[in-house]
Amino acid sequence: MALSVVDLYRDVLPKTNCRDCGFSTCMAFASMVVSEKYPLANCPHLDKETLNRCTVELEAQYAEGKWLKKDxxxxxxxxxxxxxxxxxxxxxxxxxxxxxxxxxxxxxxxxxxxxxxxxxxxxxxxxxxxxxxxxxxxxxxxxxxxxGGRRLPAGNWKGLVEFPNTVSKMKSMIAHVETPLIEKFRGHTRALLEKALAIGGQDIGDNIDSADVAVLFQPLPKVPVRLMFWDKATEEGIEAEVKLSFDETITEHLDIESIMFLSERIRQLLCEP
Ligand code: SF4
Incomplete structure (x- = not known):
């Protein structure tokens, strides 16, 4: 008989929320066991017979894909x-x-x-x-x-929102790319430039006076990405800002989901220690 999260919690686990398994509650542990194949044996408070019986039942439902989180x-x-x-x-x-x-x-x-x-x-x-x-x-x-198409970059830069069907992606761009970059590098523009150069960016600050940091990335041969960062100016009450721009030909090379992935990858590379 298959074991659901509720079955496991109600009929098998001790319900003491002791945290010995690494989770804060027995319910959270049950959910991980059922949906992500987390080993039931990580709860050290089950007797051998119960553990063996439940492991057999869990293996059978895993094999059917029952209740497993979709990969x-x-x-x-x-x-x-x-x-x-x-x-x-x-x-x-x-x-x-x-x-x-x-x-x-x-x-x-x-x-x-x-x-x-x-x-x-x-x-x-x-x-x-x-x-x-x-x-x-x-x-x-x-x-x-x-x-990927054949066209070379045209040299005309656009923000994500200027491409068709991207309005719904702007929320992700702000939450997963712009905000973490601002939080990490506000007041640390030197560190941003150094990290950007370390991951293969090219300093183009001499050509773009308006930004405190301007870097050109070339993640793929025909796909350049430009990053511009303006630091906060406390006296003027101006908050830090960051903008990724893409060549107008990018949609010939990447779909919108891939552009989002690329943007998040740049953020990840810049923010990781
Ligand atoms: S170790 Fe077992 S009893 Fe303790 S919280 Fe985890 S599942 Fe519950």
């Missing part, structure tokens, strides 16, 4: 891979940039990715420096492989 990254990766599957590696340098290299007898595309590169083959993709790509990075790159 969004896995689904998105499968979909993106299928979209990119009909692409011929040999056509990619002309379309999205990069160059063809041979590795272990197989043709790969070596594609710039921030200040490193990824190697893409018909069997998968890896970072050139040997670090692992997250599943969401793979989704992003497969989408680019499938969609």
């Amino acid at each position: 969004m990254a896995q689904d998105a990766l499968k979909w993106a891979k299928e979209k990119a599957a009909s692409t011929d590696i040999k056509d990619l340098p002309e379309r999205i940039g990069g160059m063809l290299v041979e590795k272990n007898g197989d043709m790969h595309l070596e594609l710039r990715y921030f200040n490193d590169a990824v190697l893409i083959s018909k069997d998968g993709m890896v970072k050139k420096n040997g670090e692992a790509l997250t599943r969401w990075e793979k989704v992003f790159l497969y989408n680019h492989v499938a969609q």
